[in-house]
Structures are given as C-alpha cells and as structure tokens.
Amino acid sequence: MSKQSVDERALNRQVYERLAASLPGGKLRIIEVGAGIGTMLARLLRWGLFTQAEYVLVDEMQENIMHAEGWLRDWAAENGMHTSIPMPGTLHMADATRELTITLVQADVFDYIKTNPEPADLLIAHAFLDLLPMPASLTGLFSLLRLGGLAWLTINFDGVTTLEPVIEPALDLKIEQLYHRSMDTRPSGGDSQAGRHLFTHLARFGVQIMAAGSSDWVVHAIDGHYPVDEAYFLHFILHFFELSLSDQAELDRQTLLDWLDKRRAQVERGELVYIAHQMDFLVKLPRD
C-alpha cells in the first residue's frame, strides 16, 4: 500500500491532464494489464477521470486478483459506493454519479490477449512495461485497443537509481550497475532503460506519442519521518535489492549484506533518500 502515495506524487501530471482531455465522453471500456490489486482504478475514480466504465483488471498472480476483489469492495464502501457481484469474477460499483463494472482476470497478459477480448478505448500499464520483452510485446498489447484508442503507459523505469547519503562511492556505483544489469538479464524480459527506449519502440510501431514526461519516485523523510508508511516501501526496495543481487558472482555476499544493513539503518534514522527515474507516456493508435 505504501507504493500508492509514492506513485501518486510521481505520476506525471502533464501527461495525465492530456489523457483526461483526450478521452471520449460516455461509457469507457478500459483494460489495465499487470494491474496488481487495483489501486490505479481506485485512484482514477478519486481523481475523477471517468464516471461510467467497464474496467478489466488483468494480473497473472492469483493472490493479487483475489485480494483485488476484497480490497476494491472495501474501498468502494469507504467511499460511499454500493457494490454487488453480478457473477463470479465481476464486481459492480455505483453511487449517484458513477457506475462501473469491473472484470477481474487472473491470467498472463499474453494468454489474455489470445482470448481476443473486446477492444478497449484505453489501455493502462502502470509499473509493468519495464518487466516485459520489448518491443516484441507491443503488438499484443496494442491489439487490446480499438483503432484510435489511447494507451497510458506509466512508471517505466529509466536507468537511474539514487540512494543518498552515499556509503562508499565505488561500492554504491557497483551495486547500482549490478542492480540495473539484473533487470536487463531477467529471463522473462525487462529493460533498465525502458523509459527512454519506449520513444523509439513506439515511433517504430507507428503510434503517436501525445505526451511524455518523467515520473520519478522520490522518497525522503520530513522532519525525520517518512510520509504514510513509506519507510515500509524503502524496506521493500532494499529487500528487492537483496533478492536481485544475491546471486551476483561479482559482489561478495557479506559486502552486500553489510551495505544493506547500513541502508536499513539509514531508513530507521529517517536519513535515506531514494530516487528512481521513470517515465510516463500517453499514446494514440492510428484510426486505420
């Protein structure tokens, strides 16, 4: 949950405003891929991006999809919306001004694409594209859109991880480089410079980039305390460093563990500043 407030600050508002200004009126069909537990849907309702929609959430992890249903029902109740389950795997949410039918799909996105679903007005991929093989994945992903449809592709990691204060300049740099390399060598795909590379991939694919801008995660303490539960988010990121770097022959394990201990102590003292450079895009498919 702590990622929500970090994402919320990070999302590029200029790209978002272009999205809001470009959506057609009336009921929208939206497909969100790699959707996790549905926090983006709740955010977009809160931000008032749409009032009537069919919203399809696709995620490969069973736990995420199961959690999404309960989490979204709780969120709706807290926000004055009525919910019902018209059939298994769907959730209806409504109040006086808003009405949504949510379909929860547990599937690998590429298997979901093969089911040839009804095309969407808007495709959302949030903190997801940098995990996929690129540009090969674009053909399948854009097949989820109708002609002239929009894609909002957010939080694409782009090659810079900064942790301050520095512990040991050479070691910090080595760890950053190995961490990025682990993203580039994941068997399932991924690119530590996904953000900048998307400009070329999208142009070659022939879609129009309507807006692009940075969406960096910037996490720091205020008066010694991290906002909301962002200290937890920092511990999660350090845990991810540990997972990603544990098998790297070029980094002695004890050196890594000592470095992580120092970073964790910085979090406890409210000293650690974490910056991840990322990019958001709004893209439009041609009309024919």
Ligand SMILES: C[S@@+](CC[C@H](N)C(=O)[O-])C[C@H]1O[C@@H](n2cnc3c(N)ncnc32)[C@H](O)[C@@H]1O
């Ligand atoms: C970094 S998380 C982002 C989740 C969510 N968009 C958010 O920001 O809170 C990436 C998500 O993609 C899902 N995922 C990874 N590979 C996938 C695939 N091939 N098909 C569908 N979902 C996938 C994971 O289960 C995970 O929930």
